[in-house]
Amino acid sequence: MYKICVIEGDGIGKEVVPATLEVLKATGLDFEFVHGEAGDEVFKRRGIALPEETVEIAKECDAVLFGAAGETAADVIVKLRKILDTYANVRPVKSYRGIKCLKDNIDYVIVRENTEGLYKGIEAEVAEGVYTATRVITEKACRRIFKFAFDLARRRKREGKRGKVTCAHKANVLKLTDGVFKRIFYEVAEEYPDIEAEDYYIDAMNMYIITKPETFDVVVTSNLFGDILSDGAAGTVGGLGMAPSANIGDRYGLFEPVHGSAPDIAGKGIANPTATILTGVLMLRYLGEDEVANRVEKALEEVLEKGLTTPDLGGSLTTFEMAQEVVKRLKEE
Amino acid sequence: MYKICVIEGDGIGKEVVPATLEVLKATGLDFEFVHGEAGDEVFKRRGIALPEETVEIAKECDAVLFGAAGETAADVIVKLRKILDTYANVRPVKSYRGIKCLKDNIDYVIVRENTEGLYKGIEAEVAEGVYTATRVITEKACRRIFKFAFDLARRRKREGKRGKVTCAHKANVLKLTDGVFKRIFYEVAEEYPDIEAEDYYIDAMNMYIITKPETFDVVVTSNLFGDILSDGAAGTVGGLGMAPSANIGDRYGLFEPVHGSAPDIAGKGIANPTATILTGVLMLRYLGEDEVANRVEKALEEVLEKGLTTPDLGGSLTTFEMAQEVVKRLKEE
Ligand SMILES: CC(C)[C@H](C(=O)O)[C@@H](O)C(=O)O
Numbered sequence: 001m002y003k004i005c006v007i008e009g010d011g012i013g014k015e016v017v018p019a020t021l022e023v024l025k026a027t028g029l030d031f032e033f034v035h036g037e038a039g040d041e042v043f044k045r046r047g048i049a050l051p052e053e054t055v056e057i058a059k060e061c062d063a064v065l066f067g068a069a070g071e072t073a074a075d076v077i078v079k080l081r082k083i084l085d086t087y088a089n090v091r092p093v094k095s096y097r098g099i100k101c102l103k104d105n106i107d108y109v110i111v112r113e114n115t116e117g118l119y120k121g122i123e124a125e126v127a128e129g130v131y132t133a134t135r136v137i138t139e140k141a142c143r144r145i146f147k148f149a150f151d152l153a154r155r156r157k158r159e160g161k162r163g164k165v166t167c168a169h170k171a172n173v174l175k176l177t178d179g180v181f182k183r184i185f186y187e188v189a190e191e192y193p194d195i196e197a198e199d200y201y202i203d204a205m206n207m208y209i210i211t212k213p214e215t216f217d218v219v220v221t222s223n224l225f226g227d228i229l230s231d232g233a234a235g236t237v238g239g240l241g242m243a244p245s246a247n248i249g250d251r252y253g254l255f256e257p258v259h260g261s262a263p264d265i266a267g268k269g270i271a272n273p274t275a276t277i278l279t280g281v282l283m284l285r286y287l288g289e290d291e292v293a294n295r296v297e298k299a300l301e302e303v304l305e306k307g308l309t310t311p312d313l314g315g316s317l318t319t320f321e322m323a324q325e326v327v328k329r330l331k332e333e
Numbered sequence: 334m335y336k337i338c339v340i341e342g343d344g345i346g347k348e349v350v351p352a353t354l355e356v357l358k359a360t361g362l363d364f365e366f367v368h369g370e371a372g373d374e375v376f377k378r379r380g381i382a383l384p385e386e387t388v389e390i391a392k393e394c395d396a397v398l399f400g401a402a403g404e405t406a407a408d409v410i411v412k413l414r415k416i417l418d419t420y421a422n423v424r425p426v427k428s429y430r431g432i433k434c435l436k437d438n439i440d441y442v443i444v445r446e447n448t449e450g451l452y453k454g455i456e457a458e459v460a461e462g463v464y465t466a467t468r469v470i471t472e473k474a475c476r477r478i479f480k481f482a483f484d485l486a487r488r489r490k491r492e493g494k495r496g497k498v499t500c501a502h503k504a505n506v507l508k509l510t511d512g513v514f515k516r517i518f519y520e521v522a523e524e525y526p527d528i529e530a531e532d533y534y535i536d537a538m539n540m541y542i543i544t545k546p547e548t549f550d551v552v553v554t555s556n557l558f559g560d561i562l563s564d565g566a567a568g569t570v571g572g573l574g575m576a577p578s579a580n581i582g583d584r585y586g587l588f589e590p591v592h593g594s595a596p597d598i599a600g601k602g603i604a605n606p607t608a609t610i611l612t613g614v615l616m617l618r619y620l621g622e623d624e625v626a627n628r629v630e631k632a633l634e635e636v637l638e639k640g641l642t643t644p645d646l647g648g649s650l651t652t653f654e655m656a657q658e659v660v661k662r663l664k665e666e
């Protein structure tokens with residue numbers, strides 16, 4: 001039995017998460033879902049966006065499935081990533097058949113460092129009208145994230161994928177912090193002679209995800225660069241409705257679609273559940289249920305290819321109807 | 334007569350700049366080109382990437398036309414931008430007929446703050462293995478860049494364009510520095526009631542340049558965000574071979590293609606001169622020669638549409654042959 005902490009959060013989180021739970025239930029695996037609250041609504045009601053008991057539930061469970069938060073997103077998700085020390089933010093970028101993508105052979109994973117950089121939140125007014133934010137890079141966090149990236153590339157190589165890690169940085173301008181980032185990247189690379197290693201400046205990288213996305217396998221970068229890059233990458237494979245993510249640490253796993261609470265479409269039942277279902281797939285892999293994960297992904301692929309989708313993808317189904325199409329295929333097997 | 338400081342720099346800078354000078358000469362305007370050196374080669378020879386006399390020439394001229402620098406790029410171009418206090422980095426993003434673009438109606442300009450942010454170069458090792466970089470945002474620089482952006486939008490509106498400014502920031506995480514950035518954006522916006530104002534998080538913005546680029550007119554952002562965003566944007570309209578830029582201050586104008594020295598193709602005579610010719614167009618506009626600028630752009634448009642291009646754009650011409658096609662059309666008029 002797996003105990004899953006479920007945080008629907010705000011807006012479409014309340015739609016895509018329940019839809020994904022239906023899919024998870026249909027796998028035949030035994031889940032206990034323990035609900036925790038977080039986000040704008042709780043904040044309005046209780047003056048706190050991420051209540052202590054939600055954190056406690058998260059820590060007791062085998063994994064956390066998170067939907068979305070509104071205005072309080074940073075206070076909820078960035079905090080939760082820190083508290084759970086989920087240092088690797090894993091964001092697959094993949095073109096699925098039936099989805100309008102820049103190319104049809106895109107299949108790489110962005111690994112974003114999740115604990116430091118400009119996300120440390122160290123800011124100050126140092127003189128009148130003069131403000132600073134401090135970007136922190138530590139050798140320890142660099143080493144840890146690069147090892148994670150190379151291990152992932154090795155796992156992917158075993159599955160027949162390329163086996164390459166691309167490091168994105170700005171060492172020409174951030175000579176010290178990203179100089180260290182780049183140096184340690186190649187130090188760690190030496191421990192993985194079976195895996196290719198290359199590096200690009202983050203600006204060039206942001207163009208290459210558009211002009212040559214099919215050449216990438218695992219892309220590793222720092223926190224804010226990964227944030228920016230992964231949204232662009234999502235745009236090349238159908239948008240945020242298609243983008244799942246996993247926050248992985250040594251003790252915890254926190255799973256969330258990349259999109260936000262989408263207040264403009266919330267409550268209409270038309271939110272695309274794909275990102276969250278794919279997030280569920282990542283969670284299943286994390287739990288060691290690879291075979292089940294593959295089954296869910298395959299069922300979803302069929303649904304996408306047949307156009308049994310929400311309106312943003314050109315279909316005419318609701319969030320739940322689309323999820324039900326996946327459920328149906330899981331049960332038929 | 335216009336006195337232009339010409340810095341070819343390294344690699345393909347030595348090809349695309351001379352090609353562009355041919356185009357400038359063919360306009361019939363009276364130019365004096367004063368050459369200055371900068372980049373890797375000078376560094377190897379003299380131990381300095383940006384010699385003092387080059388800076389002196391730059392300061393005496395009406396404008397600076399810069400090609401590219403290699404490894405020393407940051408030491409040359411970032412320094413030159415600072416010395417000349419060219420606080421606005423202007424990067425047009427436009428789809429030209431004949432060029433493979435994500436959409437055929439892309440026409441906006443990225444205005445990148447050019448003097449602060451993480452480009453201040455303030456870095457330190459604060460403990461063993463712990464490094465910091467300081468991002469600096471000042472109210473003064475914010476106000477100045479936003480005024481520039483809104484003035485540009487107003488000018489574009491007069492030419493029949495949309496008249497909208499989009500601000501990209503990360504105020505949800507960089508609550509103080511980008512909170513200020515966003516606040517001042519809307520303060521300045523109030524002085525321009527005729528111009529629309531909107532803002533997005535930089536990560537979302539990096540997706541929107543892919544999924545809805547046709548909705549933008551002027552996009553304003555901070556230094557490093559602008560660096561990353563503009564390379565992505567270039568990728569949507571044919572790549573760096575198509576991307577010009579202007580660094581504008583109250584006293585100086587520094588004009589450079591966004592691309593680098595491209596050592597892989599340097600010396601082969603196949604570098605695409607379009608970015609630099611378009612950079613020349615921006616320089617002509619800066620000099621007040623709008624009518625001539627339009628003529629050059631039109632001649633180039635015809636050359637692009639006819640496929641009289643370098644191999645990267647699908648043609649079979651050399652750098653100089655392509656420039657000559659533009660020259661021919663300017664002389665025929
Ligand atoms: C909501 C926001 C704080 C978050 C981030 O910046 O990490 C989001 O953009 C993401 O990518 O998960």
Ligand SMILES: CC(C)[C@H](C(=O)O)[C@@H](O)C(=O)O
Nearest residue numbers: 172173203406407411560591
């Ligand atoms: C070469 C580099 C220092 C420069 C920058 O980061 O500004 C370049 O990427 C650019 O965009 O002009």
